Amino acid sequence: MSKSPKLTREEFLKICGRTAGIVLLGGAAGALTTKTLARQARGGTVWQIDPTKCNQCGQCATHCVLDHSAVKCFHCFQMCGYCELCTGFFEPEPNALTEAAENQVCPVGALKRRFVEEPYFEYQINEARCTGCGRCVKGCTQFGNGSLYLQVRHDLCVNCNVCNIAAHCPAQAFVRVPASDPYIQRLGKNS
Amino acid sequence: MKSRVLYVLFVLYVPLILVSNAQAAKIEQRFPPPDFGPDYVFPESQQLPARVGWMAWVDTGVLAAALSAAAWIALRRRSRREMFWLSLFSVLYFGFYRKGCVCPIGAIQNITLALFDPTYVVPLFVIAFFALPLAFAVAFGRVFCSGVCPLGAVQDLVMIRPLKVPRGLDEGLGILRYFYLGLAVLLAAMGTRFFICQYDPFVGFFRFNARFWIWVWSVALLLLSMVVGRPYCRYLCPYGALLGMLSRFSFRRVTITPDKCVLCGLCTDACAFGAIRESDQ
Numbered sequence: 468m469s470k471s472p473k474l475t476r477e478e479f480l481k482i483c484g485r486t487a488g489i490v491l492l493g494g495a496a497g498a499l500t501t502k503t504l505a506r507q508a509r510g511g512t513v514w515q516i517d518p519t520k521c522n523q524c525g526q527c528a529t530h531c532v533l534d535h536s537a538v539k540c541f542h543c544f545q546m547c548g549y550c551e552l553c554t555g556f557f558e559p560e561p562n563a564l565t566e567a568a569e570n571q572v573c574p575v576g577a578l579k580r581r582f583v584e585e586p587y588f589e590y591q592i593n594e595a596r597c598t599g600c601g602r603c604v605k606g607c608t609q610f611g612n613g614s615l616y617l618q619v620r621h622d623l624c625v626n627c628n629v630c631n632i633a634a635h636c637p638a639q640a641f642v643r644v645p646a647s648d649p650y651i652q653r654l655g656k657n658s
Numbered sequence: 659m660k661s662r663v664l665y666v667l668f669v670l671y672v673p674l675i676l677v678s679n680a681q682a683a684k685i686e687q688r689f690p691p692p693d694f695g696p697d698y699v700f701p702e703s704q705q706l707p708a709r710v711g712w713m714a715w716v717d718t719g720v721l722a723a724a725l726s727a728a729a730w731i732a733l734r735r736r737s738r739r740e741m742f743w744l745s746l747f748s749v750l751y752f753g754f755y756r757k758g759c760v761c762p763i764g765a766i767q768n769i770t771l772a773l774f775d776p777t778y779v780v781p782l783f784v785i786a787f788f789a790l791p792l793a794f795a796v797a798f799g800r801v802f803c804s805g806v807c808p809l810g811a812v813q814d815l816v817m818i819r820p821l822k823v824p825r826g827l828d829e830g831l832g833i834l835r836y837f838y839l840g841l842a843v844l845l846a847a848m849g850t851r852f853f854i855c856q857y858d859p860f861v862g863f864f865r866f867n868a869r870f871w872i873w874v875w876s877v878a879l880l881l882l883s884m885v886v887g888r889p890y891c892r893y894l895c896p897y898g899a900l901l902g903m904l905s906r907f908s909f910r911r912v913t914i915t916p917d918k919c920v921l922c923g924l925c926t927d928a929c930a931f932g933a934i935r936e937s938d939q
Contacts, residue, residue, distance in 0.1 A: 485908070488904045502772065541703055612688055620704075620706065649707070
């Protein structure tokens with residue numbers, strides 16, 4: 468009790484306020500940290516596109532919160548028919564089967580083709596260019612083997628709690644998958 | 659013995675074949691993939707794993723270091739010039755390099771939503787970004803505002819000739835930020851929208867991608883900052899409201915030593931933000 472006479476009302480209120488502030492801040496931070504750690508312990512999940520549900524509406528390119536969408540086209544070469552007239556590469560009724568821009572489906576020229584052997588061509592995606600618009604995917608899925616499909620690239624995706632593309636996806640193709648196995652393979656893994 | 663082992667293996671293998679065939683049958687192969695022979699190598703398709711999270715911890719470290727530096731400059735060095743250089747660093751790092759995100763001001767909403775929505779979690783570094791400046795405010799006062807916040811620094815950098823805001827108007831407008839905080843918390847708690855980020859006036863500069871009306875708002879506020887010291891911080895910033903409440907009870911703060919003060923009133927005139935008032939006594 469020897470200290471109490473020195474404590475003014477102002478100091479007392481200050482200590483009370485300070486304690487309340489520290490307790491509230493610590494409590495909120497502690498509660499949220501526990502919540503986050505509990506979620507991490509259960510093994511996190513990430514967003515991915517189910518290629519069987521995707522209807523290539525094109526909103527993946529425009530609705531991602533990132534400047535350049537985290538959705539990009541993926542090519543499963545093992546499924547590809549290596550068609551000369553690739554419906555994922557060429558516009559319907561192209562002027563000529565050449566790489567000229569007016570013949571191509573891809574608006575940014577991200578799809579490159581290379582001759583392998585008669586009559587087969589190999590199609591590769593320039594991932595730095597791909598915007599995830601899914602036009603090539605539409606062509607490939609409608610008339611081809613479906614070896615081109617959209618996937619969320621996890622080196623780019625920031626894994627929003629509420630994915631803006633998922634919120635707008637008309638086909639509800641966005642699903643949560645385990646973070647340990649973040650890609651959906653149309654064909655068995657590397658088979 | 660050997661044949662029996664083989665038989666067991668065969669029995670185990672048959673269902674596997676059936677299952678894999680069933681899976682393969684689901685995929686329609688209109689054009690059977692050609693067989694190029696063993697010389698052909700399938701090109702690699704990139705499926706990169708999730709990006710590493712350590713950059714976020716670098717940001718948190720930079721935030722803690724900048725806060726410590728701001729506290730040191732404000733309380734020990736008492737140097738406006740050094741604080742200016744720290745502000746410049748903050749604008750460049752937290753503003754233009756990190757694109758103004760994560761910022762503690764916006765983190766109010768993430769923290770609120772995480773407290774109210776059981777399915778929503780925030781990463782640990784977001785919690786750190788929200789709590790560190792508040793913890794520093796309890797210890798040293800609002801050092802975050804003085805030299806670390808990129809939004810405050812932008813306004814400081816364009817300030818040319820600050821006018822005195824009449825005391826009544828200053829105090830009246832000062833109440834606005836509590837309403838702003840309340841509205842932001844309410845909208846975030848209901849999960850409606852992240853109000854603060856939507857109308858953030860300076861993040862458009864950092865990212866250079868704002869919409870027209872946000873540009874108008876940004877430029878208007880920036881023009882106002884030339885003649886009124888830090889208008890956003892003083893009258894709107896919701897995080898400033900939180901920091902203000904906590905810094906009221908802080909352990910240390912910038913003070914004027916009463917014994918040395920000669921009541922010349924120069925500091926009152928010099929303070930661009932109306933923070934120093936002449937004593938009534």
